[in-house]
Amino acid sequence: MSDRPLKNTLKKLNSLLHQYTDKHTVRNILYMSAAIVLFMFGVIIYGVILNTREISLSEAMQEKELSELKNPGIRINRADYELELYEDSTLIKSYRVSFGRNVHRLKSKAGDEATPVGVYEICSIDTIYKFNKFFRLNYPNIRDASDALRKGWITQEEFDQIKDNINEGKCPGFNNVLGGDIGIHGIGRLNFIIKNLPFVYNWTNGSIAMSDEDIDELYTVIKVGCKVVIN
Numbered sequence: 001m002s003d004r005p006l007k008n009t010l011k012k013l014n015s016l017l018h019q020y021t022d023k024h025t026v027r028n029i030l031y032m033s034a035a036i037v038l039f040m041f042g043v044i045i046y047g048v049i050l051n052t053r054e055i056s057l058s059e060a061m062q063e064k065e066l067s068e069l070k071n072p073g074i075r076i077n078r079a080d081y082e083l084e085l086y087e088d089s090t091l092i093k094s095y096r097v098s099f100g101r102n103v104h105r106l107k108s109k110a111g112d113e114a115t116p117v118g119v120y121e122i123c124s125i126d127t128i129y130k131f132n133k134f135f136r137l138n139y140p141n142i143r144d145a146s147d148a149l150r151k152g153w154i155t156q157e158e159f160d161q162i163k164d165n166i167n168e169g170k171c172p173g174f175n176n177v178l179g180g181d182i183g184i185h186g187i188g189r190l191n192f193i194i195k196n197l198p199f200v201y202n203w204t205n206g207s208i209a210m211s212d213e214d215i216d217e218l219y220t221v222i223k224v225g226c227k228v229v230i231n
Contacts, residue, residue: 057085057217060093069221074184076208076230078103078115081200083184083210085218095214097184098194100206107139107206109153110179115206115230118143122183122226123171125219132186132212133219136171137228139182145172153177169225179206184228186212 061067066087075084076097083095099115100107107114116139126134140148145162148154154177162172174180185207187194194201195211203209208230210218 055093057093057220064090064092066092072221072223072226074218074222074226074228076228078117078231083208085221095210095218096200097208097210098200098202098204099208100204101202103202107179107182108148109177110175112179113204113206115204115208116140116144116182117230120228120230122222122224122228123169125222125224127219129185131188131209132191133215134183134185135215135218135222135226135228136181136183138166138172139180140172140175140178142166144178148178181205182207184208184210184215184218186210186215188212 055063061069064087069085069087069092071088072092073086073088075086076082077084078099081097081099083097085092085095100113102112102114105112105114107116116137118141120137120139120141122135123138124136126136140162142163145154145159149156149159154175158175158177162175165172172180182205185204187209191212194203194209195213
């Protein structure tokens with residue numbers, strides 16, 4: 001049996017190997033890698049420039065002639081990727097935020113990586129959270145639990161537990177069906193990179209993420225019980 005077909009195949013493979021490893025190909029790969037690095041560097045620099053244009057919370061309060069916020073509230077707009085800080089009905093400052101990976105879906109169950117919509121309250125504040133700080137929301141709230149009970153997703157006992165926790169001013173806790181541990185938090189370890197992206201990158205489990213610097217600002221004026229409206 002002739003081994004010519006095998007030799008021809010090996011010769012073609014050898015030719016392809018040389019084709020893709022010649023000096024021109026290596027040079028092109030190096031050029032492309034350098035272009036990608038320069039592009040990413042330019043993106044980060046552009047993001048840094050955009051962030052330096054923002055005024056601080058203290059400056060924003062001075063513009064409104066306010067020395068303190070007595071009744072702060074938060075409104076979060078998913079369509080505009082914005083968190084707005086209010087004093088009663090007066091807008092004080094807007095912040096850029098990102099959401100859960102399924103940003104166009106309404107949260108309904110655990111693991112759906114969507115951000116809930118509705119009226120909530122900050123039920124606890126964690127200052128040693130892995131993403132800098134965490135303003136935990138009372139999700140699922142009574143409306144979420146009522147809807148789940150009506151659909152048969154949770155039992156009456158589970159509903160009563162959620163309701164009792166909320167009425168007592170406690171965080172509802174994690175529910176196996178509806179989920180939980182949703183709130184407003186910082187970025188943490190990758191703060192410099194993510195905060196300086198000039199585009200929105202949705203990466204959370206359904207929580208609202210903002211830069212470490214921004215949530216540090218909010219921490220100076222936000223307390224447990226603060227109303228948070230998400231739409």
